Amino acid sequence: MPKPIRYMSKRRIYQMINDEINTSSRTKRICNHQTNYLIPTEENNSAETVNSISVVSTDTSYTGENGGHNVAEQNEDHQDEVDAGNIDLPIVDNRTEGLHELECVQFYREDVSTTANSLSEDLRFWLSENSISQKAASNLISIFRNHGHQDELKKDVRTLMKTPRDVTGKIIHGNGGSYFHFGISNGLIRSLNKYYDVNPDVILIQLNCDGMSFSKSSNSQFWPLLAAIEADFYTEPFLIGLFHGFSKPNDFNVYINPFVDEMKDLQNNGIMINNKTIDVRLNAIICDAPARAYLTLTKSHSGYFGCSKCIQEGEWDGYVNFPEINNPLRTDESFRNQQQEDYHLGESLLLDLDFDMVSQIPLDYQHLICLGVTKRLLLRWCNGPKNQRLSKDKLNAINETLQAIKVCIPTEFARQPRLLDTVAKWKATECRQFLLYTGPIILKTIMGPRKYNHFMALSVAIRGLCDTQKYLVYSDYADQLLRWFVEEYRKLYGSSSISYNVHNLIHLASDCKKFGPLDNFSTFKFENYMSTIKNKVKNAPKPLEQVVNRTHEENSLPVIKNIVRPNLEVEEKNDKIIALKFNGFTNHVTLKIYVFTL
Structure with a gap:
């Protein structure tokens, strides 16, 4: 049986190209580098059913390692194997003679048009990507059918989208709500197909859990269990499980039990993809403080023993604060042995996994720094005690500058600056923008030198820990700056102001040394994915079933390859x-x- 083209070596493909260039006289074909191509799902394994290949090189000025690929039409009906005699390589344009980089390999079938997908396929992608309701989709299909597309489109949108007939039988009821388990393996396979040309030997995954309210008129809420492949480039999270109820799950061990069972099997046996066994490891659990406490069955961040990194007992002064900075650290062994009994509320099922419950659960930069320390500082300057807040003239000066620089903020920033009048409603990205970019400039001529230097210590430390290339070089200096920041914070704002967030700044640099720059283990991308889940719910009845159906429809689509990494x-x-x-x-x-x- 001939070897599928996807498994051929680069040298062999080059040899085929050169042979064809010398002998073929077919029509020229040039690929569009930036267009994505479709990778089939397991049900549509047409990557191994190729009748012809089009290969094009770029101009010698391009030396990108991961070039773009053309959109390839996938045909679900054909299951023929590649025949070595049917390889068809069109002549390459004369401009590209002397191949320097294999830029594009386009898989297509001779009996299928390669210019565009069918109307039904394009419509499926569009409906899924834009979260169109079934009612609106049905109306749109009726319009297409009335204008001559009866043969291409079925009358029912559920047929077009391949909606499951009934998912209620797979929903687990109890524990204060309902739960559906999507599984880890399916999401891993789709992510690997999307982001990798060659599958790695080991997959490191990150786990996230958080609550999400999607209704303003009731307490109806989701608790999704998300995962993402850890890599040096962006990977989109995927759903492992989804809980729906009117409060959080009654027992988080019951909630994570399906995940733990599947994860144990993956840790022991790995995952088989294309006849290759890949090791799967849970590398980190990335959550905000409340969710982290729920999963580990430990005291909340508001408790006396709330710090997850050291054994300090907090002090009460209106609320629990942690004034000391030199305390013995928790260890993975001491956690398993529950040496500090006041910290534990039970035994988490996560202990059954090959996973360290202290060193592999890092602090979250989004909630700790952006929504925690930075936002608290801004609130103190605006609405704090008289000896801490800024004068009205200084606040007005800051607002005027924020208003003036709006036109200068590039589109790479998710939001433009808002005035301090609405600081209580600022999002994490706005706080991050102020801390790292606009704040150091705006405050320089407005704030006194002591408070400005104090703010700059935090800004410089976080900037260094965010650096993707030199975070290790800056980590020790950043640790010194953060410890000085905590000590100075007590002097400026009082010992009772050393909250959980401020205290944990002293533990942040050690997490960076283990997991990389701060953005590698932040919840930003998981929080962004929450809106994707929320958009799948179009009406109040059966919200869990709606998300399950939309997710199955999404997973039935071919995977769009995305490996261009500038x-x-x-x-x-x-x-x-x-x-x-x-x-x-x-x-x-x-x-x-x-x-x-x-």
């Missing part, structure tokens, strides 16, 4: 930056800099 290279000469190269795009983009001293 990166920035800095070219230096004599301590001067002379060029910035943006790699990974359709062509190399080089920005020449003539006057810039590092």
Whole structure:
């Protein structure tokens, strides 16, 4: 049986290209580098049913490691194997003679059009991506059918979207609500197909859990269990399980039991993909403080023994605070042995996994820094005690500057600055923008030197720990800055102000040394995915069933390959930056800099 093209070595593909260039006289074909191509699902395994291949190289100026790929029409009906004699390689344009980089491999069938998907396939993608309700989708299908597309589109939208007939039988009732388990393996396979050309030997996954209210008129809420592959590039989370009720699950051990059972099997046996066994490891649990306490069955962050990193007992002064910065640290062994009994509320099922309950559960930068310390500082300056808040003139000056710089904020920022009048409603991205970008400039001429230096210590430390390349170089210095920040915080705002969030700044740098820069283990991408889940619910009855059906419809679609990863290279000469190269795009983009001293 001939070897499928997807498993051929790069050298063998080059050999086939050169042979075809010398002998073929077919029509020229050029690929569009930035267009994604479709990878089939397990049910539609047409990646191994290729009758012809189109290969094109780029101009020699492009040297991106992961080039874009063309959209390939997938045919579900054909299950033929590749025949070596049927390989069809069209002539490459003369501009690209002397292949330097294998830029595009386009899989297609001779009996299927390669220019576009069918109307039904395009419509399925559009309905799924835009979370269109079934009623609106049915009306749209009726319009298409009335204009001559009766043969292409079925009357019922559920047939088009391949909606499951009945999922109620797979829903687990009890524990204060209802739960559906999607599974880890399905999400892992789709993520690997989406983000990897060659599957890794080991998969590290991150786990997230949080509550989400989707109704303003009731307490109806979701508790999704999410996972994502840990990599040095962005990977989208996927659903493992979903709980629906009018409060959190009564028992979190019952809630995570299906996940723990499946994870144990994956840790012992791995996952088989394309005849290759891949090891699967749970590398981190990334949650906010309340969810972290629920999963580990420990005291909440508001308790006297709420710190998950050290054994300090908090002090009560209106609320629990943690004034000390030099306390013995918790260890994975001491957690398993429950040496500090006041910290534990029970035994979590997570202990059954090959997983460390202290060192592998890092602090979350989004809630700890952005929504925690930064927002608390801003609230103190605006509405705190008289000796802590800024004068009205200074607040007005800050607001005027925030208003003035709105036109200067680039589109890469998710939100434009808002005035301090609404600081209580600021989102995490707004607090992050103020801490790392706008705040250091705005406050320099407005705030007194002591408070400004105090703020800058936090800003510089977090900026260093966010650096994707030099976070290890900056980690020790950042740790010193954060410890000084906590000590100075007590002097400026009182010992009772050392809350859980402020105290845990002293533990942040150690998590960076283990997991990488702060954005590697933040909940930002998991929080963003919450809106995707929320958009799947279109009406009040049976919200869990709606999300399950929409997720199954989404998973029935072919996976869109996404492996283009632009990166920035800095070219230096004599301590001067002379060029910035943006790699990974359709062509190399080089920005020449003539006057810039590092």
